[in-house]
Each structure stands twice: as C-alpha cells, then as structure tokens.
Amino acid sequence: MLEANLNIRLLEQCSRCEACYSICPSCRHLPGYDPREVIKDIIAGRFEKWLRSKSIWQCLECHYCLEMCYQHYGFENAMTALRAVAAKRGLHPPQVKRGWDMFAKTGRLGEPALPARKKFGLPEPAAGGAEEFKKLHALLKAKRSEKENEKQRAKGQKAERT
Ligand code: SF4
Numbered sequence: 817m818l819e820a821n822l823n824i825r826l827l828e829q830c831s832r833c834e835a836c837y838s839i840c841p842s843c844r845h846l847p848g849y850d851p852r853e854v855i856k857d858i859i860a861g862r863f864e865k866w867l868r869s870k871s872i873w874q875c876l877e878c879h880y881c882l883e884m885c886y887q888h889y890g891f892e893n894a895m896t897a898l899r900a901v902a903a904k905r906g907l908h909p910p911q912v913k914r915g916w917d918m919f920a921k922t923g924r925l926g927e928p929a930l931p932a933r934k935k936f937g938l939p940e941p942a943a944g945g946a947e948e949f950k951k952l953h954a955l956l957k958a959k960r961s962e963k964e965n966e967k968q969r970a971k972g973q974k975a976e977r978t
C-alpha cells in the first residue's frame with residue numbers, strides 16, 4: 817500500500833510548509849503540476865486518482881525539493897511512490913515502457929544520433945552497459961527469490977511450532 821511506503825508524518829509537515837513550490841521547475845512551468853495537492857490527497861487516503869494522472873510523470877527527479885527541504889523529504893518522495901504504484905498496476909505511459917525496454921536491451925535510454933554527433937565533431941558514443949545491466953538484474957532477481965524463500969521457510973517453521 818502506498819501509505820506504508822511513505823512517511824505520512826513528514827508529508828503532513830510538507831503539506832503545511834510548501835516552501836519549495838517556488839523553486840520546483842515543474843511547478844513553475846507546467847500548468848496543473850502541483851505536488852501540494854497530491855500530498856494532501858495522499859494524507860487524506862485518496863491518492864488513487866493520481867495514479868492515472870500525467871502529473872506524477874512530470875516530476876523531473878531534479879532533487880531541488882530534497883536539496884532545500886529542512887526534513888529532506890517531501891515532493892519528490894510522494895511522486896516517486898505514486899509512480900511505483902502506478903507502474904506496478906500497469907498504469908505507466910507507453911513511452912515510459914519503451915524507455916525501460918530500450919534500457920534493458922541496450923543499456924541506454926535512447927540511441928545516439930550518429931550523423932548529428934559527426935556533424936558536431938563528437939567522438940563515437942561509448943558502448944552501452946547492457947551486459948552489466950543484465951548481470952545486475954540477474955543478481956537482483958536471485959537475491960529477491962532467496963529472500964522470498966527465506967520468508968516462506970520462516971512461515972513454515974512458525975506454522976510447525978503452533
Ligand atoms: S519538500 Fe520540504 S521544503 Fe518542500 S514543501 Fe515539503 S517540507 Fe517544505
């Protein structure tokens with residue numbers, strides 16, 4: 817559940833503070849982007865409507881809000897948590913999925929435009945990290961399944977004792 821992954825006490829401070837609204841680039845330039853509204857809804861337990869909103873994908877993850885925040889918590893954490901839930905439910909925009917697929921395949925988020933690089937005298941792009949990414953992904957998967965097995969074992973032992 818979303819609330820379980822967020823610190824509601826800190827978000828309550830955030831909803832009263834609003835200090836970083838004026839330095840957030842998305843707040844300044846994108847009409848309708850307002851993390852203050854999102855946070856108020858999270859606190860009130862009615863965040864569902866934001867899962868289908870493009871707003872949560874308009875956070876640039878520039879970390880400005882976290883940099884200036886006296887509690888190092890707030891706007892960005894709320895947006896990240898909502899995106900994670902939306903992605904789990906398959907509610908992400910198609911271009912996000914395309915980006916993930918490309919990253920998994922090539923280790924890049926986009927293909928470098930070779931003619932343009934040549935025109936500007938730029939060197940050949942460095943190789944993408946696709947192989948390293950695949951190894952890391954496999955390690956992560958193994959670690960997760962190990963954890964899951966441990967959990968199941970512990971559950972089984974507990975059930976045997978009772
Ligand atoms: S993120 Fe921090 S600085 Fe920004 S409104 Fe929330 S509490 Fe205030």
Ligand code: SF4
Nearest residue numbers: 840875876878879881
């Ligand atoms: S991380 Fe997101 S919410 Fe925070 S300042 Fe940047 S764009 Fe705004």
